[in-house]
Amino acid sequence: MIARIKHRRGGPLPRVQSEDISVKYTILAARLFIGGLFVYASVYKIMDPAEFAGAIRNYLILPAAWSNVVALTLPWVELVAGAFLVLGIQSRPAAVLTTGMLTVFLAAVVYAYATGLDIDCGCFGSPESSGGRVGVAHIVRDLALVLVSFAVVLWDRGDFALETIFHSKVASPSSP
Amino acid sequence: MAGQNGMRSVFSLVVRAAIIFICASLVGVALNMASSRPLPWVYEPASQLELSGVTVPLIDEREARKFFGDPGTVFVDTRNEADYLSSHVEGAVFLPPTDVEEKFVAAEALLPRESRLILYCYGPECDMAEEVARFLGQLGYRNMMIMSAGYGAWEKAGLPVARGKRSRNE
Numbered sequence: 629m630i631a632r633i634k635h636r637r638g639g640p641l642p643r644v645q646s647e648d649i650s651v652k653y654t655i656l657a658a659r660l661f662i663g664g665l666f667v668y669a670s671v672y673k674i675m676d677p678a679e680f681a682g683a684i685r686n687y688l689i690l691p692a693a694w695s696n697v698v699a700l701t702l703p704w705v706e707l708v709a710g711a712f713l714v715l716g717i718q719s720r721p722a723a724v725l726t727t728g729m730l731t732v733f734l735a736a737v738v739y740a741y742a743t744g745l746d747i748d749c750g751c752f753g754s755p756e757s758s759g760g761r762v763g764v765a766h767i768v769r770d771l772a773l774v775l776v777s778f779a780v781v782l783w784d785r786g787d788f789a790l791e792t793i794f795h796s797k798v799a800s801p802s803s804p
Numbered sequence: 805m806a807g808q809n810g811m812r813s814v815f816s817l818v819v820r821a822a823i824i825f826i827c828a829s830l831v832g833v834a835l836n837m838a839s840s841r842p843l844p845w846v847y848e849p850a851s852q853l854e855l856s857g858v859t860v861p862l863i864d865e866r867e868a869r870k871f872f873g874d875p876g877t878v879f880v881d882t883r884n885e886a887d888y889l890s891s892h893v894e895g896a897v898f899l900p901p902t903d904v905e906e907k908f909v910a911a912e913a914l915l916p917r918e919s920r921l922i923l924y925c926y927g928p929e930c931d932m933a934e935e936v937a938r939f940l941g942q943l944g945y946r947n948m949m950i951m952s953a954g955y956g957a958w959e960k961a962g963l964p965v966a967r968g969k970r971s972r973n974e
Contacts, residue, residue, distance in 0.1 A: 677836075677843055682929040685847070688956065692928065696847045700836045701829035708828035721820035728821075743960075781817075 652787040655780060659713045659788075662726050662777045666710025673703035687736050688743075705729070713780070716789025723780035730777055734770040737762050808936070849952065855934060856941025862952040865961050868922050871949075872964065877894040878915055880923040883955060893924065893955065894964040901935035915940075920947045927954035 673680040681699035685692050705725060712722035740762045786792045836842045852861045867963035871877040872893075879896035881888045888898045895913045899907055915921065921940065933950045940948060951958065959965055 674832075681843070681847060684929050688927070688960075692849065693846050696843050697845055699831040700843060700845075704832035704835075705825050705828040708824060708831070712824065718820055718824060721817055721824055724817055724821040725825060743956075 638725055652784060652785075655784050656788045658776045658780050659716070659719060659723070659784065662723070662773065662780065663710045663713030663715075665773070666706045666711075666726055666729075667714065670706035670710060673699065674707065677703070686750040687740055688736065689736055689739060702729070716786070716793075717791055719784045719786065719791075720781055723777055723784065727774060727777040727781055730770060730774045734774055737766045737770055741767060817866065828953055838854045841935070845973065849928065853934065853937075853950070855938040855948075858937070858941040858946055858948060860934075860937050860941075860948045860950055863922070863949050864953045865951060865957040867962075868924075868949070868951040868958070869963055871920065871922060874920070876918075877920045877922060879951075880915070880921050880933075880936065881955070882923055882925045887926075887955075889968055891959065891965045891967050892967040893958055894965075896924075898969075899936055901932050901939070904936060904939050908943075915945075917944060921945060922949045924951040924955055927956050928952055930954060950960075 677696070677699040680703065681695040684690060684695040684698055690698065706729065709722040709725040709729075712718050712727065741764070830919040849965055850862055868879075872879075879893045880899050881892045881896040882900050883892075883898065884944075885898065888896075888900075892898070897911050898914075899911045921937075923937050933952075937948050939951060
């Protein structure tokens with residue numbers, strides 16, 4: 629945003645452009661990383677919701693009765709939000725969802741660690757890929773992911789997005 | 805004015821996120837309804853298991869508490885040794901599923917065949933207690949229960965615990 633204002637006011641053009649471009653690429657990388665991670669994480673959970681429901685119950689946070697509903701719906705939110713981020717469809721609302729989910733996961737892992745629960749994190753659905761028992765590494769990883777995802781909410785301007793490409797083509801049809 | 809615009813933009817962002825959330829959730833709901841083996845919407849824990857031909861009731865920590873102190877009941881801790889030594893249900897006998905046959909030799913004297921055994925491990929989805937119950941069922945134990953809520957629930961409820969190895973007077 630600062631770069632754009634400087635540009636309008638006639639600031640040093642080449643530097644402003646390069647800063648703007650580096651922000652664009654950084655946000656694109658963040659979008660692809662978080663989006664790809666969510667799509668990957670959702671696949672096992674969608675394929676085996678009963679196992680994911682078990683992982684939810686192990687955290688002893690939600691009432692056990694709700695675990696199936698959450699296990700049946702949340703992975704689809706993960707998949708759609710992740711795919712939207714990768715493709716650049718409604719990137720900022722999708723990033724709001726990934727940031728919200730990551731914050732909830734972070735809170736759950738902190739709770740499990742603080743109360744000494746010796747459980748599998750269930751982060752990626754299958755026990756082999758979930759990264760094992762909850763620990764400090766999971767907390768640090770989740771915190772970093774929250775920050776990266778939140779950066780997309782704050783600074784994504786629709787660059788490299790399917791929506792923007794589509795809209796620009798509709799607005800200015802290509803010349804013959 | 806700028807503040808109003810900012811609020812409006814945050815509100816629009818949240819509304820769009822909520823719409824994506826609801827639509828994606830509905831996909832999950834619809835696919836479960838269309839599935840040939842749908843998952844029940846409300847989870848209900850099984851009340852008993854059949855292990856080695858023995859019916860083993862699943863109980864929670866409050867029911868298990870009723871049997872605590874009963875001379876005919878023995879609690880069996882099936883978790884890892886380090887966790888058992890760290891703390892366990894007071895009086896519990898250590899018998900994990902790993903090398904269970906060897907471990908049983910040491911524990912057998914504390915597990916009379918006619919006694920009621922209450923087995924437990926970490927929590928609802930832990931199957932270590934089931935594995936040990938299956939083994940004990942093959943040996944002829946008929947009166948077994950699994951405290952499926954696990955040791956975590958027992959400890960959380962503030963029920964009696966002990967540390968280290970089981971002492972003679974526990």
